[in-house]
Amino acid sequence: MTDSASPFSGRVAVVTGGGSGIGRAVATRYGAGGGTVVVCGRRREPLQETAEQIRAAGGRADAVVLDVRDADAVATAFATVRERHGRIDALVNNAAGNFVCPGEKLSPGGWRAVIDIVLNGTFHCTRAAADTMLGQGSGSVLSVIASYAWHGHPGTVHSAAAKAGVLAMTRTLAVEWADRGVRLNCIAPGPTETAGAGAALWAEPASRERVLASVPQARTAGTGEIAEAAAFLLDDRAAYITGEVLTVDGGQWLGKQVYGTPLAQVREAGDDRR
Numbered sequence: 001m002t003d004s005a006s007p008f009s010g011r012v013a014v015v016t017g018g019g020s021g022i023g024r025a026v027a028t029r030y031g032a033g034g035g036t037v038v039v040c041g042r043r044r045e046p047l048q049e050t051a052e053q054i055r056a057a058g059g060r061a062d063a064v065v066l067d068v069r070d071a072d073a074v075a076t077a078f079a080t081v082r083e084r085h086g087r088i089d090a091l092v093n094n095a096a097g098n099f100v101c102p103g104e105k106l107s108p109g110g111w112r113a114v115i116d117i118v119l120n121g122t123f124h125c126t127r128a129a130a131d132t133m134l135g136q137g138s139g140s141v142l143s144v145i146a147s148y149a150w151h152g153h154p155g156t157v158h159s160a161a162a163k164a165g166v167l168a169m170t171r172t173l174a175v176e177w178a179d180r181g182v183r184l185n186c187i188a189p190g191p192t193e194t195a196g197a198g199a200a201l202w203a204e205p206a207s208r209e210r211v212l213a214s215v216p217q218a219r220t221a222g223t224g225e226i227a228e229a230a231a232f233l234l235d236d237r238a239a240y241i242t243g244e245v246l247t248v249d250g251g252q253w254l255g256k257q258v259y260g261t262p263l264a265q266v267r268e269a270g271d272d273r274r
């Protein structure tokens with residue numbers, strides 16, 4: 001078993017999209033847990049900022065510019081990580097692109113843009129990490145999805161389809177690689193305050209209010225809360241968990257199951273019985 005204060009000591013993680021939002025929080029949490037973190041994404045500056053923050057806190061981190069859509073570049077980058085650090089213990093498939101667009105207006109290019117980052121990029125990175133993980137007989141892959149992978153959501157057909165694909169990929173490879181020491185899981189955050197999601201999904205105050213109203217806990221998640229759940233799935237406490245999804249959404253998707261009955265109406269009915 002690992003030291004509970006430093007569960008990632010001696011271990012190496014690659015976090016895609018680690019320059020911002022949830023990716024930065026997960027990278028920071030892994031670094032604080034004693035691990036070495038390699039953050040990647042397309043923009044150098046935010047990646048360097050994440051790596052510097054982790055180093056300033058006493059951790060070890062590198063920044064690598066990488067577009068996850070480019071399979072050859074991904075293979076080269078992961079081979080370089082293995083050469084430099086000797087191993088890859090964790091991969092966090094966090095990079096994503098998203099915007100709201102009605103299905104009938106979405107262009108083939110718009111569809112491709114999101115599928116390429118979320119679904120194809122996740123496969124390229126998982127495939128490249130597996131070269132090392134299967135060789136060393138251990139590893140943990142965590143992909144960040146969203147609950148609309150299983151219930152769908154109007155305006156996000158590209159992202160919902162891509163995240164559903166990532167979930168199916170996770171369950172498939174979890175079985176293929178289970179007896180070779182590699183676990184794959186997903187985390188499904190609810191609405192989480194990040195600059196990326198804010199701009200892409202709830203830029204208008206009215207959309208933000210609608211999103212908040214859809215969460216039974218009546219608040220968004222902090223990135224640290226998502227990172228804490230991710231850390232659990234990545235470390236040895238979760239050694240027997242594979243092919244699973246951990247939903248961290250303040251009850252949002254279960255709330256959708258009340259078939260449109262507003263909570264206020266349910267509470268009023270309860271009041272009559274007092």
Ligand SMILES: CCCCCCCCC/C=C/C(=O)SCCNC(=O)CCNC(=O)[C@H](O)C(C)(C)COP(=O)(O)OP(=O)(O)OC[C@H]1O[C@@H](n2cnc3c(N)ncnc32)[C@H](O)[C@@H]1OP(=O)(O)O
Nearest residue numbers: 096097098099101107108109110113146155196197200201
């Ligand atoms: C509802 C609440 C849920 C609330 C539910 C809460 C759960 C949320 C779950 C998920 C949240 C997230 O993923 S949040 C993550 C958000 N973060 C990001 O999006 C950051 C990264 N984003 C990006 O890089 C860009 O936004 C993205 C467009 C995806 C990719 O950039 P590229 O430079 O590769 O692409 P571009 O060349 O600009 O555009 C490619 C094509 O996409 C089209 N396109 C681009 N933006 C478009 C737009 N707004 N509407 C239509 N079409 C668009 C262009 O016209 C092009 O198509 P053609 O004209 O045909 O060529």
Ligand SMILES: NC(=O)C1=CN([C@@H]2O[C@H](COP(=O)(O)OP(=O)(O)OC[C@H]3O[C@@H](n4cnc5c(N)ncnc54)[C@H](OP(=O)(O)O)[C@@H]3O)[C@@H](O)[C@H]2O)C=CC1
Nearest residue numbers: 017020021022041042043067068095096191192194196197
């Ligand atoms: N925030 C939320 O409410 C929710 C978020 N999620 C998921 O959480 C994850 C993180 O989202 P969030 O932190 O909110 O958003 P951000 O926009 O902050 O993060 C997206 C990251 O992906 C990187 N990225 C995008 N395209 C590529 C690419 N082609 N290659 C490499 N990196 C890329 C971006 O960096 P760069 O532009 O430099 O490449 C950026 O750092 C995503 O998977 C998202 O779908 C799920 C549910 C809810």
